[in-house]
Amino acid sequence: MPHTELPTPGRIAEALAALRDRVRETPLLESPVLAREAGAGRLFVKAEGLQRTGSFKLRGALWRLMQLDEAARGRGVVAFSSGNFAQGLAAAGRELGVPVTIVMPVDAPEAKRRATEALGAEMVLSHHGEAPREVAAAALSRDLARERGLTLLHPFDDAEVVAGQGTAGLEAMAQMAEAGAVPEVVVSPVGGGGLMGGVGIALRSAHPTAAIWGAEPEGHDGMGRSLRAGERVAAPGGPTVCDALQAPMPGLATLAACMAAGVMGVAVADGPVIRAMARAFEELKLVLEPSGAVALAAVLAGLVPVAGKVVLVIASGGNIAFDRFAECLARAARAQG
Structure with missing residues (x-):
């Protein structure tokens, strides 16, 4: 679909x-x-x-990763998130054997960042200045997907x-x-x-x-x-x-x-x-x-x-x-x- x-x-x-x-x-x-x-x-x-x-974010993260083919699972995925989707995707990736990279705004709650790292995701912090923090994080995640050959996942628009x-x-x-x-x-x-x-x-x-x-x-x-x-x-x-x-x-x-x-x-x-x-x-x-x-x-x-x-x-x-x-x-x- x-x-x-x-x-x-x-x-x-x-x-x-x-x-x-x-x-x-x-x-x-x-x-x-x-x-x-x-x-x-x-x-x-x-x-x-x-x-x-x-x-609830684990639900969508697991189902989305289950739709990837084996090649995409092997390369890994990247997504931006201020915390909850990050944790859900990290847990889903660990369970399904899919490497996960998360771009998180630098001012997201520290507890959510630590929890995401503990679930095994690679963390990349984004700095947004005067721009909306989700806009800056989304741009950085697109760059990482292109540079590393990762599948870019959107936390909600999918x-x-x-x-x-x-x-x-x-x-x-x-x-x-x-x-x-x-x-x-x-x-x-x-x-x-x-x-x-x-x-x-x-x-x-x-x-x-x-x-x-x-x-x-x-x-x-x-x-x-x-x-x-x-x-x-x-x-x-x-x-x-x-x-x-x-x-x-x-x-x-x-x-x-x-x-x-x-x-x-x-x-x-x-x-x-x-x-x-x-x-x-x-x-x-x-x-x-x-x-x-x-x-x-x-x-x-x-x-x-x-x-x-x-x-x-x-x-x-x-x-x-x-x-x-x-x-x-x-x-x-x-x-x-």
Whole structure:
């Protein structure tokens, strides 16, 4: 399948079948307390932060590497990432015997860099100056691919990556069915849109009337702006606690997937994100990084209409250093008090 095409629901199901023995079936947690806070009928959280490597990214990385021929596997791959895809791809490469080179912005979280190195990937740091850090990292990864003969992988703008990430949505739907629930509102974090695109395609096929929302940090809401414009639009950028959701604009494949799925966009400020991290820890005993909590933040802050509805929230990752997590919880406590 050309990587600019959209994955079908059948392709996502094929990916899930192939990945069942390689990825963890992450828990789906129901919280009556958080449902009452949000005004929802029932609220479920898909805990992808408990996936191997700490985020959903392993799903797309493994499935993408499984599509390479033997020659490409032997030469190796290169990709840019601020951390979560880096860890997922490094783990996938180690498992499948594929050499992995990661280009990571020099100001990405140190904990994510150390974790990626520990998984055996070669690390190359990129310096971006005044340019968006993903733009500089992407350019360096293209140069390395050309110089070394590596296969260049995109962390989200690739139909097979989208298909792999969409397996989280298929899993969640099956788990909800076991709990006697049908999703009426689905909210997922959005960076470049790989997870949202895959989950959106999977959900829209099974539940045509569900409302599907992509949650992004304020100033980095390129997907929401693009969905409203009907074409790719860059977000203005700016400071955000959501370090993993700073793609300057969505990919071609991911925007097309989200448009096909009827996704709507919502932007969330730092305050609600930090509060959602605290509430997830208090009520669900989950450690979420800010980027992993942005969808729950959108629901708890009343930014997505959920009154009386059955809600599925994707909590996408938990890769955060202890001191930073403690700092976020302290900020949430100060804001509450």
